[in-house]
Amino acid sequence: MLVLVALTSSCVAWGQVSFTVDAPALTALGQPFRVEFTVDAEPERNSFKAPAFEGFEVLAGPSVSTGHSIQFINGKQSSTYNCTYTYVLLPSESGTFTIGSASIKVDGKSYRTRSLPVEVIAENSAGGGAQQPAEQSPESRINKDDIVLKLLVSDTEVYKGESIRAWLVLYTRVNIDNIESLDMPSFDGFWSQELTFDNTPSREQLNGRVYEAYKIKELLLSPQQSGRIVIPAAMMSVLAQVVVEDKRHFDPIFGGRQIYHVARELKTAPIAIDVKEFPAGAPASFNGAVGSFTLASRMPSSELESNSADQIEITISGSGNLKFITAPRLMLPESFEKYDTKVVDNVKLAASGTSGSITYTYPFVARSAGEFRIEPVLFSYFDPTTGEYHTLSTEAMTITVTDDGSAATAPAVGGYAGYGGTMRQLDRDIRYIHTDRLPHKAAGMMVLTPLYWLVVVLIVALFVVAYVLLRKRIRDNRNIVARRMKRADKVAVQRLGMARRSMEEGNRHAFYEEMLRAMWGYISDKFNIPVANLTKETIREVLYRRGVATDVAEQFCEIISRSEEAQYAPSAEGDMSEVYAFAAEVISKIEDVVKR
Amino acid sequence: MRSITKILSIIAVALLPVVGSAADGRTTAEACWKEGIAAYEAGDYARAVDNLEQVVALGEASADLYYNLAGAYFKLGQQYTPGLSRPFAGGELGRAVLNYHRALRLNPAMEDARYNLDIAVDHTNDTEAVPESFIATVWLALRNMMTSNGWTVLSLVALALTLALVLLYLLAERMVWRKVGFFVALMMGIIFITTTALALSSRTAVVEDERAVVVCNDTTPVHASPDSASKIIRRPSQGVTITLLRSRGDWSEVLFLDGEKGWIRTAHVEKIY
Numbered sequence: 001m002l003v004l005v006a007l008t009s010s011c012v013a014w015g016q017v018s019f020t021v022d023a024p025a026l027t028a029l030g031q032p033f034r035v036e037f038t039v040d041a042e043p044e045r046n047s048f049k050a051p052a053f054e055g056f057e058v059l060a061g062p063s064v065s066t067g068h069s070i071q072f073i074n075g076k077q078s079s080t081y082n083c084t085y086t087y088v089l090l091p092s093e094s095g096t097f098t099i100g101s102a103s104i105k106v107d108g109k110s111y112r113t114r115s116l117p118v119e120v121i122a123e124n125s126a127g128g129g130a131q132q133p134a135e136q137s138p139e140s141r142i143n144k145d146d147i148v149l150k151l152l153v154s155d156t157e158v159y160k161g162e163s164i165r166a167w168l169v170l171y172t173r174v175n176i177d178n179i180e181s182l183d184m185p186s187f188d189g190f191w192s193q194e195l196t197f198d199n200t201p202s203r204e205q206l207n208g209r210v211y212e213a214y215k216i217k218e219l220l221l222s223p224q225q226s227g228r229i230v231i232p233a234a235m236m237s238v239l240a241q242v243v244v245e246d247k248r249h250f251d252p253i254f255g256g257r258q259i260y261h262v263a264r265e266l267k268t269a270p271i272a273i274d275v276k277e278f279p280a281g282a283p284a285s286f287n288g289a290v291g292s293f294t295l296a297s298r299m300p301s302s303e304l305e306s307n308s309a310d311q312i313e314i315t316i317s318g319s320g321n322l323k324f325i326t327a328p329r330l331m332l333p334e335s336f337e338k339y340d341t342k343v344v345d346n347v348k349l350a351a352s353g354t355s356g357s358i359t360y361t362y363p364f365v366a367r368s369a370g371e372f373r374i375e376p377v378l379f380s381y382f383d384p385t386t387g388e389y390h391t392l393s394t395e396a397m398t399i400t401v402t403d404d405g406s407a408a409t410a411p412a413v414g415g416y417a418g419y420g421g422t423m424r425q426l427d428r429d430i431r432y433i434h435t436d437r438l439p440h441k442a443a444g445m446m447v448l449t450p451l452y453w454l455v456v457v458l459i460v461a462l463f464v465v466a467y468v469l470l471r472k473r474i475r476d477n478r479n480i481v482a483r484r485m486k487r488a489d490k491v492a493v494q495r496l497g498m499a500r501r502s503m504e505e506g507n508r509h510a511f512y513e514e515m516l517r518a519m520w521g522y523i524s525d526k527f528n529i530p531v532a533n534l535t536k537e538t539i540r541e542v543l544y545r546r547g548v549a550t551d552v553a554e555q556f557c558e559i560i561s562r563s564e565e566a567q568y569a570p571s572a573e574g575d576m577s578e579v580y581a582f583a584a585e586v587i588s589k590i591e592d593v594v595k596r
Numbered sequence: 597m598r599s600i601t602k603i604l605s606i607i608a609v610a611l612l613p614v615v616g617s618a619a620d621g622r623t624t625a626e627a628c629w630k631e632g633i634a635a636y637e638a639g640d641y642a643r644a645v646d647n648l649e650q651v652v653a654l655g656e657a658s659a660d661l662y663y664n665l666a667g668a669y670f671k672l673g674q675q676y677t678p679g680l681s682r683p684f685a686g687g688e689l690g691r692a693v694l695n696y697h698r699a700l701r702l703n704p705a706m707e708d709a710r711y712n713l714d715i716a717v718d719h720t721n722d723t724e725a726v727p728e729s730f731i732a733t734v735w736l737a738l739r740n741m742m743t744s745n746g747w748t749v750l751s752l753v754a755l756a757l758t759l760a761l762v763l764l765y766l767l768a769e770r771m772v773w774r775k776v777g778f779f780v781a782l783m784m785g786i787i788f789i790t791t792t793a794l795a796l797s798s799r800t801a802v803v804e805d806e807r808a809v810v811v812c813n814d815t816t817p818v819h820a821s822p823d824s825a826s827k828i829i830r831r832p833s834q835g836v837t838i839t840l841l842r843s844r845g846d847w848s849e850v851l852f853l854d855g856e857k858g859w860i861r862t863a864h865v866e867k868i869y
Contacts, residue, residue, distance in 0.1 A: 433633065438658075438661070463759035
């Protein structure tokens, strides 16, 4: 059983026999090279038939080497076998020659290799480290052009935003032991991204000579500004290996081979890239997208309930500067509440530029009922291959929003809606213009002008003048009081006129009689009370009611009492004038109070 | 009392507007003004803008003129064809904001202009200003209730009243009047000082107005240094208000409301005053 399984498995393995040929695609005249035919199964004896190597001289071969290995992995046995036939050929002429197909038989089946073209070139006479005399130092065994560093670009004239590929290649005709340092230039003015690349060396022709080419780095550059941008030199230092066959120190056992390491500084030439500005006539919706794109959209359902959320999805796919594309502008009706746009990108980096897709999601909530038109979303890009602008558009659609019954709470008009994190009032418009006659030119600033200071000085001057004037008036006012006293005196004098005459005549009886008549008469006339009704009590009461001080009223009554007493009693002359003056004073006092 | 009415009449005479000098220019301006209003009413905002700009070019300057011009610009910018052009593609929003600011500079109490400016600013990507202190907010709101001249007149009236009440205090015979005179004079004195400060503050804000408005078709880059190769720190849209600090060649250093500084192309900003 086990043997059977092993047999079938090996049969399966042998069922896929590969027979391949390997030779350099490029070689130089006079430079020997190897051609290897490999088969991974045991061939039948003497079944290998080599092709005729036309244009080449067979220096050696075929030399056959076989290898066989058996592996056990997790208890499973697997075996590999290979058999290689090697020839060493020397090109005898320059040109392109074909190594024909070889054939071999495995288990009765015959297999053939594909034919392989080999280009043979006649190299320039310059260089060729191997031909140098052995006496030279190891450094001089490597010519200046044996190791060359080059920065290559896919294009030197591009549009802004269009991407180009730049790659750094090390060309060498000698063995490179080690790369000691590498200074990449600064790609100022570009947005640069490193690309992954296949780093198997290849043989390439440069200035008519054959080199091994090693790709060191590959970048994708996207210019961000227009004009001439110069990429400065890249610097590299390498250690090259030089093998010297020393004939003088030939050792019979180890031979005369000596290996030297030679350090070399390499530098690329600066490269100028001309970045063109976009041509005129960019559409309004152009936002700097360069490349070739398509637009797809997923529109919301055409019927919505108010206050319900939905979204519009727009996908831009293609190749170009996808990373620099900004979200296309979506115009929604004002009663639609907009929320932050979500961006999901699926962008891959490749040698041809970035490609993939970006999806923009515009969520919204329809607030009020009605029929709303959603304007198409426009996206414009510039195609650098044709030099033209293209505008892509979604289709316009109409959304019918039905009322969900909560119209009272929906902030449809004059309400606020969140927009980009800020509050924004909906449905507002500017107020109407002012349509009166053309107004006069606006007056200048008044404050601090001479006119202003004039007014201030005027006000202060008025104050001073008014103060001076009014102070004089106050002083005069005091005189008015004196005058008023005088006027009250006049009344008293008038009233007491008769009594005065009697006093001057020395008629005591008549004087007091006249005094009493004057006093009673004054009150009677003044307060319009009949003399018959007057008593001292009524006088006191009337005077009190008119606001005359009680002591003044008392003094008045006292004069009456004294006059009544003195009417018949003998008394001194001075008495009469004293009573007279006292009466005049009291009447003046009453006048003063009652007048006011 | 007679002295106060006298002072008031003097102030009234001083405030009479100075009648325009060149009657010829004035007639042309009036014709353009009428034409502009008619165009606005007919919805031909481009013609309204042309005519009102001509009135400005003739040397006229008033709050209503700038208000109407700003309105015409705003309406013109809103007249766009969906799909072919976008709103304010010709920089109309920046011009609208600029002219609303100019109207408010001449008349800070113009409520319509303040309302419309608020709407116009809503369409820009202007950043929120750093919140000021309560006192500063109240002071600003108070100052914007009147023009500088309004405050000046009020302060002069307050001065006259203060001195009149001082007279009352000094000269009244009765104690009641003396007391009234003293305290009301004190109050009037405070009002005089406040209104004078408001008038001076308003004058400073108007005469030393270093603000400018971004005027461009969409957005303009603001660089870290006056050099187009330097880092772009911000992209203000048209209509964003900034303060000019200094200029260097084609570049101007500007200060944003939130305190950020940067360099902008001088051609992309226009000063309010």
